[in-house]
Amino acid sequence: MSTLKAVRGTRDLLPPETALWNRIEATARTVFARYNFGEIRTPIFEDTALFARGVGEETDIVSKEMYTWEDRARAQSEKTQTLTLRPENTAGVVRAYIEHKLGETGQLQKLYYIGPQFRRERPQKGRYRQFSQIGAEVIGPPSSGSESPLRDAEVLDMLASLLDELGISGWTLHINSVGSSADRARYNETLRAALIPLAPQMCVDCQRRAVTNPLRVLDCKIPEDQPIIETLPKIVDSLDEESKNHFAAVTAALDMAGVPYTRNHRLVRGLDYYTRTTFEFTHGGLGAQNALLGGGRYDGLSEAIGGPKAPGIGFAMGEDRLVLTLQALDTLVAEKGHAYIAPLGEGMNPAALALARELRRAGLTVELGEGSFRLKKSFETAEKVSRRIVILGEDELASGILTVKDFATGTQTKVPRAELAAVLAAPANA
RNA sequence: GCGGCCUUAGUUCAGCGGCAGAACGCCUGACUGUGGCUCAGGAUGUCGCGGGUUCGAUCCCCGCAGGCCGCCCCA
Structure with missing residues (x-):
């Protein structure tokens, strides 16, 4: 099929x-x-x-x-x-x-x-x-x-x-x-008349246009015809x-x-x-x-x-x-999201969704990872789509202090959950 | 509607009448919670579709479809 x-x-x-x-x-x-x-x-x-x-x-x-x-x-x-x-x-x-x-x-x-x-x-x-x-x-x-x-x-x-x-x-x-429209009709006839002696010296397309649609002769792109076209009457004189x-x-x-x-x-x-x-x-x-x-x-x-x-x-x-x-002009710059949440282990998935929901409701663009991923894979994926990665493991969940790494600077910080949205919303640290 | 060129992996493209290729990307491992570099391995696919020629066609021929370029026209 x-x-x-x-x-x-x-x-x-x-x-x-x-x-x-x-x-x-x-x-x-x-x-x-x-x-x-x-x-x-x-x-x-x-x-x-x-x-x-x-x-x-x-x-x-x-x-x-x-x-x-x-x-x-x-x-x-x-x-x-x-x-x-x-x-x-x-x-x-x-x-x-x-x-x-x-x-x-x-x-x-x-x-x-x-x-x-x-x-x-x-x-x-x-x-x-x-x-x-x-x-x-x-x-x-x-x-x-x-x-x-x-x-x-x-x-x-x-x-x-x-x-x-x-x-x-x-x-x-x-x-x-x-x-x-009367001006244009008048010009069309003026042009048609002017083209009668000139058309034989022009390209085959123009020879055809001179009869079928004289106005289109003006659009001709053939270099040899340009000097001839310049001599044709201008529409401004028919207005x-x-x-x-x-x-x-x-x-x-x-x-x-x-x-x-x-x-x-x-x-x-x-x-x-x-x-x-x-x-x-x-x-x-x-x-x-x-x-x-x-x-x-x-x-x-x-x-x-x-x-x-x-x-x-x-x-x-x-x-x-x-x-x-x-x-x-190459003006297209792919926008990256604020953060990628990397749950460590599938057991962290529900907590990761809860965190993502919290951040998204705060107006951030968040990509949610998957606990079965090895951390290496999470980093590689996160770097492509987000400006920062947030690691959510047992320790982070228990303490309420999250691990955040900034891809632009490579620096890693510990951020209390209450301050997380504000930190992620900030532009990359220099 | 007319003419020319093109169509091979996810992408960009080589290739040749006799086992289907490269680079990038992707997957796995070296490396149980720290990526980008490196190394080792892996999967790519109706070679646009349909006919024909041939022992054998991705390759040659014909038709069709699609893309691009030009004509026409227009945004």
């Missing part, structure tokens, strides 16, 4: 790696809280129509990467429904915003989420079929200030602070404006005055706040709902999947899925990629 394995593109996360995941999530929650974001949890599956209308029917995500199935009807009278595992979370958040009439509060909604997303792509490093995103959205009626360029700058400032706090050094923030001014206000705020960024005329993101400001934080250590996070403004998304006018801006960070980056 063949053994069952995690399905392609999914994986188990085990200790100690999960400690890193928890640290990332805890840091994100802390930073988001400082900016007054609250958590939202939306369902992992939604009506397929939400993604088709929100993300865009023509995008790769919707047209070929979604896990979609027909949910069977419970009764003759009930229609079957097409459901989809969420491939991203922004559409779900906006759906919830509309459904719960959050716009009626008149207040700006600042929501963050952490959770799994699903896309059926060919897996590779930093790209999985189930992956986790940490994201946030700022959305509200125009009267709440949701359209303000200050919101864009604040989100970018928050992200820069979060990455710094996580200890991710060497990131680059790329920003651009893709304007209104209307309002979008230009909005973008100028975003960069002015970033300059004043001291958030470093790179103006990237070639940053064109793939989801249909993006308007005006778009951005990406990249990191060199990730290979082809070098985007740590991406996001942008989506002023028309709510209306696209049947809601009121509700401009917004948001982002999604690839949590798996944050983990990869931090692992490459």
Whole structure:
């Protein structure tokens, strides 16, 4: 019988790696809280129509990467429904915003989420079929200030602070404006026309893109094509005055706040709902999947899925990629517990449990040994998982004076039971 | 969805058409309540799965699966 394995593109996360995941999530929650974001949890599956209308029917995500199935009807009278595992979370958040009439509060909604997303792509490093995103959205009626360029700058400032706090050094923030959807359509045609005479000199991929999706030519990584791409019209020249001014206000705020960024005329993101400001934080250590996070403004998304006018801006960070980056930077230090209790002889086991319970209730991390172990084995095991070892034998139990050895210093002391928790809680003696 | 490389012990990896290997880790002992060093010994396993060629396949061939790299796309 063949053994069952995690399905392609999914994986188990085990200790100690999960400690890193928890640290990332805890840091994100802390930073988001400082900016007054609250958590939202939306369902992992939604009506397929939400993604088709929100993300865009023509995008790769919707047209070929979604896990979609027909949910069977419970009764003759009930229609079957097409459901989809969420491939991203922004559409779900906006759906919830509309459904719960959050716009009626008149207040700006600042929501963050952490959770799994699903896309059926060919897996590779930093790209999985189930992956986790940490994201946030700022959305509200125009009267709440949701359209303000200050919101864009604040989100970018928050992200820069979060990455710094996580200890991710060497990131680059790329920003651009893709304007209104009309601006983008106009630019697409400008680009297509400009490429007609140039494409024959470019790589085969670009020759294809020039016809199928001109915007993607800007992403080409072939060195020979770069000088040609530099000569292409820039999207900024296709923007209307309002979008230009909005973008100028975003960069002015970033300059004043001291958030470093790179103006990237070639940053064109793939989801249909993006308007005006778009951005990406990249990191060199990730290979082809070098985007740590991406996001942008989506002023028309709510209306696209049947809601009121509700401009917004948001982002999604690839949590798996944050983990990869931090692992490459070697910032993972395994935390050792406070103490390992070594009972001498199986007869000491019950007393050892009682002692462990006492210390754990005092808030210490305690590993409980086993009386059948020889002391040598207890020491070897203890050294791997704990900062100190506590020996519990007949003498210690009778006298109430325990033997404690500190692995960092190699010093051994006798400690009365009443003082034990305090001694173990103290940092290693120098 | 396309192309390339890869898959052998718990881990990292050698290897060869003829008994399955190293290092690290693990277990036992030297050493009954003091580890880390040392020494002596021990267990590792469907050589990814399924076919084929062959007297004989872990090795050669084909298919499949999974991983990695690139394309596509994206977080």
